[in-house]
Each structure stands twice: as structure tokens, then as C-alpha cells.
Amino acid sequence: MHLLLIEDNQDLAANICEHLEARGHVMDAAGDGVTGLHLAVVNTYDAIILDIGLPGMDGFTLCRKLREEAHSRVPVLMLTARDTLQDKLGGFGVGADDYLVKPFALQELEARLQALVRRGKGGDGVVLRVGDLSVNVDTLQVRRGEATLALPPTALKLLILLMRASPRVLPRREIEMAMWGDLPPESDALRTHLHALRAVVDKPFPVKLLHTMHGIGYQIRVPDAA
Amino acid sequence: MHLLLIEDNQDLAANICEHLEARGHVMDAAGDGVTGLHLAVVNTYDAIILDIGLPGMDGFTLCRKLREEAHSRVPVLMLTARDTLQDKLGGFGVGADDYLVKPFALQELEARLQALVRRGKGGDGVVLRVGDLSVNVDTLQVRRGEATLALPPTALKLLILLMRASPRVLPRREIEMAMWGDLPPESDALRTHLHALRAVVDKPFPVKLLHTMHGIGYQIRVPDAA
DNA sequence: GGCATTCTTCACGGAATCTTGACGGATCCT
DNA sequence: AGGATCCGTCAAGATTCCGTGAAGAATGCC
Numbered sequence: 468m469h470l471l472l473i474e475d476n477q478d479l480a481a482n483i484c485e486h487l488e489a490r491g492h493v494m495d496a497a498g499d500g501v502t503g504l505h506l507a508v509v510n511t512y513d514a515i516i517l518d519i520g521l522p523g524m525d526g527f528t529l530c531r532k533l534r535e536e537a538h539s540r541v542p543v544l545m546l547t548a549r550d551t552l553q554d555k556l557g558g559f560g561v562g563a564d565d566y567l568v569k570p571f572a573l574q575e576l577e578a579r580l581q582a583l584v585r586r587g588k589g590g591d592g593v594v595l596r597v598g599d600l601s602v603n604v605d606t607l608q609v610r611r612g613e614a615t616l617a618l619p620p621t622a623l624k625l626l627i628l629l630m631r632a633s634p635r636v637l638p639r640r641e642i643e644m645a646m647w648g649d650l651p652p653e654s655d656a657l658r659t660h661l662h663a664l665r666a667v668v669d670k671p672f673p674v675k676l677l678h679t680m681h682g683i684g685y686q687i688r689v690p691d692a693a
Numbered sequence: 694m695h696l697l698l699i700e701d702n703q704d705l706a707a708n709i710c711e712h713l714e715a716r717g718h719v720m721d722a723a724g725d726g727v728t729g730l731h732l733a734v735v736n737t738y739d740a741i742i743l744d745i746g747l748p749g750m751d752g753f754t755l756c757r758k759l760r761e762e763a764h765s766r767v768p769v770l771m772l773t774a775r776d777t778l779q780d781k782l783g784g785f786g787v788g789a790d791d792y793l794v795k796p797f798a799l800q801e802l803e804a805r806l807q808a809l810v811r812r813g814k815g816g817d818g819v820v821l822r823v824g825d826l827s828v829n830v831d832t833l834q835v836r837r838g839e840a841t842l843a844l845p846p847t848a849l850k851l852l853i854l855l856m857r858a859s860p861r862v863l864p865r866r867e868i869e870m871a872m873w874g875d876l877p878p879e880s881d882a883l884r885t886h887l888h889a890l891r892a893v894v895d896k897p898f899p900v901k902l903l904h905t906m907h908g909i910g911y912q913i914r915v916p917d918a919a
Numbered sequence: 920g921g922c923a924t925t926c927t928t929c930a931c932g933g934a935a936t937c938t939t940g941a942c943g944g945a946t947c948c949t
Numbered sequence: 950a951g952g953a954t955c956c957g958t959c960a961a962g963a964t965t966c967c968g969t970g971a972a973g974a975a976t977g978c979c
Contacts, residue, residue, distance in 0.1 A: 482735060572734045572763035605861040606914065607906060615917040619937055620908040654940045662957065681947060681954070845926055880929045888968070889926095907936060908965065 468513040468584060472496045473503035473529070474546065475521050483516070486573040500524025507533055507541070513584050514542040516576070517563070527561050534562035542583040544576075559598050559689055595630040598689040600668065600676055602630055611672060621646070622664040625657075626687075629677075634688035636680050661685065694739040694810060698722045699729035699755070700772065701747050709742070712799040726750025733759055733767070739810050740768040742802070743789070753787050760788035768809040770802075786900060788824075821856040824902055824915040826894065828856055837898060847872070848890040851883075852913075855903070860914035862906050887911065 470487060474480040475498050484494045495510070497503035500523040507515055507529075515533075519526035526545060533539050545566040559566075564583055567576060582594065595602045600611045607623065609616040618626065628645055629637060643651040651657075661677070669675045676687050696713060700706040701724050710720045721736070723729035726749040733741055733755075741759075745752035752771060759765050771792040790809055793802060821828045826837045833849065835842040844852065854871055855863060869877040877883075887903070895901045902913050 486737065570731055570734045570763075572759075572765045573737060574766075575764045578764070606912065607862045607909070608860075608917075620906075621938070652939060656939055658956070659939075659958095665956095679955070847927070878928060882928050884967070885928075885969095905966075 468580070469493045469511070470495070470580065471503070471506055471510070471512045471515045473500065473507075473515065473521065473526070474518040475499060476518070483573065483576065487577065498522075500526070500529045504529050504532060507539065508537045512541055514544060514580050516544050516546065516580070518546045520548065530563055531561040542580075544579060544583060546571075559596075565596070595627065595633075597630055597633050597687055598674070598676055600630075600687075602627055609668075611668065614671075616667050618667055619663060621660050622667070625660055626664055626668065629685065629687040632686075634686060636684050636686040638684040640684075642684065694806070695719045695737070696721070696806070697729070697732055697736070697738045697741045699726065699733075699741065699747065699752070700744040701725060702744075709799065709802065713803065716803060724748075726752070726755045730755050730758060734763045734765065738767055740770060740806050742770050742772065742806070744772045746774065756789055757787040768806075770805060770809060772797075786825075821853065821859075823856055823859050823913055824900065826856075826902055828853055835894075837894065840897075842893050844893055845889060847886050848893070851886055852890055852894065855911065855913040858912075860912060862910050862912040864910035866910075868910065 470492055472480060472483055472494060474483070474496070477498070480496055480498070484496055488494050495506055495512070497506055500521040502523075503517070503521070504524065517526045517530060521529070524532075530543055530545070533541070533543070542564045543562065545563045546569060547566055548569050565579055567579060595604065600609075602609050602623075604627065609618055609623070609626070624646060625642070628642060639655075639657065643657055646657070665677055669677050674690065676689065678686050678688070678690070680686060696718050698706060698709055698720060700709070700722070703724070706722055706724070710722055714720050721732055721738070723732055726747040728749075729743070729747070730750065743752045743756060747755070750758075756769055756771070759767070759769070768791075769789045771789045772795060773792055774795050791805055793805060821830065826835075828835050828849075830853065835844055835849070835852070850872060851868070854868065865881075865883065869883055872883070891903055895903050901916065904912050904914070904916070906912060
């Protein structure tokens with residue numbers, strides 16, 4: 468793969484480059500935000516590894532510019548020094564696809580890059596993500612932040628449905644059709660399942676991802692920064 | 694080989710390093726848990742020699758972090774001062790691959806390291822591993838920790854099926870198809886075989902690997918740390 | 920070929936989990 | 950303010966899962 472690394476710490480950058488090159492990837496590197504953005508716009512990469520703390524232009528700004536001004540959809544993996552909600556939300560908010568907290572294993576970095584690229588290309592990726600919430604469709608593992616969540620089957624099905632559609636709004640009807648086919652339950656059991664879903668996915672956390680569109684339906688997405 | 698030694702006793706550390714370097718290996722060393730973990734995640738080692746009693750962060754914690762947070766599968770050999778069941782179980786529970794009781798011969802240390810690395814590499818084709826459970830597809834030997842387990846043919850087939858898929862969830866239907874083809878038994882014999890499998894593989898051990906996904910199917914994997 | 924052992928299948932009661940249906944109260948749009 | 954929509958809760962019903970034991974089938978050993 469052809470990768471771009473934007474990282475100002477010389478030692479770490481050298482480490483990452485060496486490892487990934489040894490694994491057969493082609494690496495470009497930038498030590499500051501401005502040249503990083505320039506490279507990202509001029510060339511076509513399979514993925515970009517982006518540190519948040521950078522001289523010249525920080526990672527958030529760079530990522531936003533890349534998405535909004537250059538209209539690039541290249542997968543971006545963010546490197547953050549602290550495991551804070553602030554950073555995660557900020558990262559996803561500006562269009563990053565994944566993040567990694569320092570220190571991390573180089574193997575994991577590569578694994579995540581592979582996953583990112585696979586997802587970006589053809590088929591549905593195995594892992595659905597909305598903010599810090601993730602669902603692995605293979606293992607059916609549901610995680611939010613560091614916590615692992617347990618869901619009953621129907622609630623899980625509902626969650627996957629919403630996440631596949633995210634950030635679109637799904638009308639109630641559509642959801643019922645997708646879940647039960649032509650003959651949905653009489654009493655709207657949908658709400659009850661939604662309640663169960665909320666109780667697990669949103670209730671224990673400060674940031675709510677499940678939103679009601681009054682009169683229309685539901686959606687799941689990262690809320691706008693207040 | 695490129696090895697990492699994490700040991701706070703200066704004399705012992707120097708001894709080990711000298712011996713292994715004389716034998717042609719490249720050694721890195723750390724005197725406390727924090728720098729040890731840092732080195733382990735930043736670099737790529739063939740194996741790690743890890744003392745349990747450490748200042749800063751004990752060996753168990755370090756090993757668990759390495760497995761769960763950095764998702765590293767590098768072979769870990771633990772050094773323990775006492776030959777207690779407690780230590781052994783603890784070590785394997787957090788993902789160590791082998792252990793050695795002090796005092797030990799330096800030759801034995803090297804031999805075990807060699808074995809560990811060989812096992813780790815060849816493990817791709819012939820030996821399936823999930824946590825401390827391993828199945829050799831050639832010899833059909835099933836081991837968990839240090840115990841060798843005996844399984845009836847169908848249960849074994851089921852186990853291999855699940856381990857090949859691990860950590861994916863296999864729907865009942867898929868399992869039945871894979872085991873019996875198009876015409877599975879009427880009464881769900883699958884559950885009975887699963888029961889037999891559980892009785893041997895999980896029942897005698899504190900950590901359960903076989904999990905039921907209600908309404909969906911089954912999976913085998915190392916459970917999340919609660 | 921006959922016998923003993925092991926394995927597979929089937930059947931049943933009980934336990935656990937999930938889904939549905941129903942209700943009062945809160946909230947939101949007009 | 951009024952009506953529609955949505956939310957939280959809970960208990961009954963339905964489904965799924967588990968443990969167990971015994972009958973039928975396959976296998977291996979004299």
C-alpha cells in the first residue's frame with residue numbers, strides 16, 4: 468500500500484516507517500501539517516496516518532480541510548496521545564475513520580490500516596463505527612469506548628440496521644419492514660426495543676448517539692459539537 | 694532472535710543478557726514494567742522474557758495490557774520465584790505462553806524460547822489456538838493450558854469448526870450444514886454435542902471460551918476482561 | 920461372528936432469555 | 950391549548966437454551 472505518515476516526532480516516525488516498509492508498504496512522510504496536507508492533496512494514498520499534535524497545522528484542522536476543501540475520502544487514521552472523549556469526538560467529528568492511542572503496537576497499526584482500506588474499498592467492512600461506538604458484524608461484539616456491551620438479538624439487529632444507514636434518518640416504516648417483513652407486530656414493539664437499545668448504548672454515556680426525529684423516524688450519529 | 698528482557702534484578706538481568714548475547718541473540722532490557730511495556734509495543738520482538746515481580750507494573754498486568762490493549766501476540770515467557778498453582782494459572786490466564794521457575798539454568802531458558810518461537814510461527818497451519826486452548830489438526834491433540842483433553846469425534850469436529858471461525862459467531866444453521874450437510878438430525882443433536890464439548894473444554898476451567906449468542910449461534914473466543 | 924465399548928441420536932422437564940402487548944405519563948408540533 | 954407522537958415500565962406469553970438419561974447405531978476387540 469501507499470501510505471502517508473504525518474508525524475512530528477522524528478523517532479516515532481522513523482519507527483513506523485521502518486516497520487511498515489519492512490512489511491512491504493511504500494511510505495511518504497511529513498513532519499508538519501502544511502507539507503502533510505500538500506502531499507495528501509497532490510498524491511493519491513491508500514490511507515493516511517495523522518498525528519493530532521503538529522506544528523503549523525494541527526491534525527483536526529488538516530483532516531477537516533482534507534474532507535471539506537479537497538473533497539478527499541481517503542481513509543484517515545488518527546494518532547492521539549491521550550485517550551479522552553474530547554479527542555475521539557473531535558477526531559470523528561472532522562471526518563477521521565479510526566484512531567489509535569499512543570503508545571500502540573506497530574502490528575495493530577498495520578492491522579487497522581488494512582481494515583480501513585478494506586472497508587473503504589468494496590465490501591462492507593466487518594466493523595461498523597459511529598463515533599466511539601463500534602459493532603463487529605462477524606463477532607457481534609458491541610463496544611463503546613473501552614466498554615463491551617451486551618444486547619438482546621432484536622436490539623442488536625436494530626442497531627446494525629441503524630449503523631449501516633448512519634447518518635441517514637430511517638422512517639419507522641422502513642425499520643419495521645427491515646426487521647419483520649410485511650407483518651410487523653401490532654403493538655409497536657419497535658419502541659420497546661429501541662428503549663432497550665438506548666438503555667445499553669446511550670444511557671450510561673454522556674454523549675447520546677441515538678436520536679428521534681419526531682414524526683419521522685430515528686437516526687444514529689455523532690451529535691454536532693455544542 | 695530479537696528478545697526483550699523485563700527484569701528488575703540487575704545481577705540476574707546482566708547474567709541472562711550476557712548468556713543470550715553470547716549465543717547470538719539481540720537483547721533489549723527494561724528494569725521496570727512501564728518502560729518494558731513501552732518497548733514491547735513500540736518494537737517487534739521474537740519473544741519477551743517477563744519477570745512477575747516488578748516495580749511500577751507487575752508482570753501479570755503488563756502481559757494483560759500487551760494482549761488486550763496492544764493486541765500483540767508476541768510469545769511471552771514468564772519468570773516466577775515460586776512454583777505455585779496460583780502463579781501458573783494467573784500467568785496463563787493473562788496470556789503468557791510459558792513460564793519458568795527461579796532458579797533456572799540458562800540453557801533451559803534458551804531452549805524454551807526456541808520452542809516458543811517455533812510454536813508461534815508454525816502455528817498458522819497446523820495448530821489452532823484460542824487463548825490457552827490449542828488443537829493440533831494433524832495429531833488431533835487438544836490441549837488447554839497444561840492439560841491434554843480427550844474428545845469424541847463429533848465434538849472434536851465441532852471444536853475445530855468453531856476454532857477455525859474464531860472469533861466469528863457461527864449461526865446454528867451454518868454449523869449444522871458444515872457438520873451434517875443438507876440433512877441434519879431431527880432433534881438438535883448439536884446442543885448435545887456442544888454440551889459434551891463444554892463439559893471437557895470449559896467446565897473444569899475458570900475462564901469460559903464457548904459462548905452462546907441467544908437466537909443466533911455460537912462462538913469461541915477469549916472473553917473480554919470484565 | 921459375537922461381545923463390549925463408545926459414540927450418536929432422540930426425548931423430556933425445567934430454567935433462562937427474549938418478545939410482545941398494554942398502560943399512564945411526558946413531550947413535541949400546530 | 951389540544952392532539953398526536955413518543956417514552957418508561959412491567960408482566961404475561963413465546964421462544965430458545967440447557968442438563969440429563971436412555972435407546973439405537975457404529976466401532977473395535979477377541
